[in-house]
Amino acid sequence: MSDPSSDIRFGEQGALLTYGSYLRLEQLLDAQHLESEPPAHDELLFITIHQVYELWFQQLLHEAQTVRDALMSTDAASGGRDLWFARHLLTRMHVIERVLVQQIDVLETMTPQDFLQFRQRLAPASGFQSVQFRELEFLSGAKDPGYVHRFKGLSEPEKERLARRLAEPTLWDGFLHVLAEAGLDTSTDEAITASLRNVAHDRSAYADIWGLAEGLLQHDELASAWRARHVVMVERMIGAKTGTGGSTGAEYLRSRLDLKYYPLLWGLRSAL
Numbered sequence: 001m002s003d004p005s006s007d008i009r010f011g012e013q014g015a016l017l018t019y020g021s022y023l024r025l026e027q028l029l030d031a032q033h034l035e036s037e038p039p040a041h042d043e044l045l046f047i048t049i050h051q052v053y054e055l056w057f058q059q060l061l062h063e064a065q066t067v068r069d070a071l072m073s074t075d076a077a078s079g080g081r082d083l084w085f086a087r088h089l090l091t092r093m094h095v096i097e098r099v100l101v102q103q104i105d106v107l108e109t110m111t112p113q114d115f116l117q118f119r120q121r122l123a124p125a126s127g128f129q130s131v132q133f134r135e136l137e138f139l140s141g142a143k144d145p146g147y148v149h150r151f152k153g154l155s156e157p158e159k160e161r162l163a164r165r166l167a168e169p170t171l172w173d174g175f176l177h178v179l180a181e182a183g184l185d186t187s188t189d190e191a192i193t194a195s196l197r198n199v200a201h202d203r204s205a206y207a208d209i210w211g212l213a214e215g216l217l218q219h220d221e222l223a224s225a226w227r228a229r230h231v232v233m234v235e236r237m238i239g240a241k242t243g244t245g246g247s248t249g250a251e252y253l254r255s256r257l258d259l260k261y262y263p264l265l266w267g268l269r270s271a272l
């Protein structure tokens with residue numbers, strides 16, 4: 001045959017791999033088990049949304065870990081591929097994080113009355129118990145060991161995962177490493193702020209570092225945006241009721257709105 005492509009027959013490699021077997025669809029599509037009896041129509045949506053979140057959390061952890069490693073590696077100081085790669089993956093994280101914020105629109109097509117059809121069956125479970133969500137906070141830089149102690153019903157492997165996240169370097173540690181490798185003082189918060197001012201005032205000399213700082217700030221801002229949307233959705237669904245996880249509900253969630261992963265990057269704005 002003159003056309004080599006006509007010899008390739010996709011899907012005929014001995015039937016080894018199929019779409020469904022590659023994506024483990026049998027397991028994936030069999031993992032939605034309703035608690036309500038009789039089944040509440042909207043509970044499938046509720047489960048699906050949360051599972052999609054956890055899949056994206058897994059992806060975000062995968063990306064954030066690689067960003068952290070790229071920043072911590074000594075090569076990063078050369079301004080070569082590693083810093084480019086870190087920035088590239090941070091940008092991907094932002095796109096995923098925007099999807100996470102927008103997904104709230106889908107869940108808000110559920111009315112509070114329909115949520116109440118199955119809500120009481122969910123206690124004491126709640127999003128508070130999302131290990132990957134907390135891992136993301138820790139890896140980003142907001143390490144709060146109190147969350148590990150307050151967790152009810154953690155399995156041993158989950159406890160270990162959180163303990164490892166508390167012990168390992170964060171994205172912020174990676175950023176400080178890059179600053180130090182570039183000869184900038186990172187010995188105290190004041191020194192870091194002074195270094196950041198130097199970077200900000202000489203952006204073309206420090207283009208990579210300024211880009212990274214902006215990428216981290218964007219990550220922080222998008223996490224805030226998710227928390228803000230989540231609490232408003234919560235007020236829309238359950239008003240001022242206490243949460244299934246045992247907290248004060250919206251009041252507790254409002255107390256978390258001021259959380260900042262990178263306070264020095266925000267403080268820099270006041271110091272420019």
Ligand code: HEM
Pocket residue numbers: 049050053054107115125126127128129130133230233234237238242243244245246247248249250252253256
């Ligand atoms: C009907 C929709 C939802 C309601 C009414 C709701 C309500 C709540 C409440 C009341 C809390 C405080 C903990 C408690 O006492 O229960 C909480 C925490 C949390 N929820 Fe939701 N939630 C909803 C959907 C979601 C979704 C789709 C996610 C995505 C994974 C999520 C993730 C979380 C997380 C991570 C926390 C802990 C936040 C923190 O500690 O800062 N929630 N939620």
Ligand SMILES: N[C@@H](CC(=O)c1ccccc1NC=O)C(=O)O
Pocket residue numbers: 050119122125126127128238242243244245
């Ligand atoms: N905490 C919510 C229930 C809830 O949304 C939820 C329950 C089980 C698993 C995940 C959940 N999502 C977020 O908290 C409530 O108090 O209504």
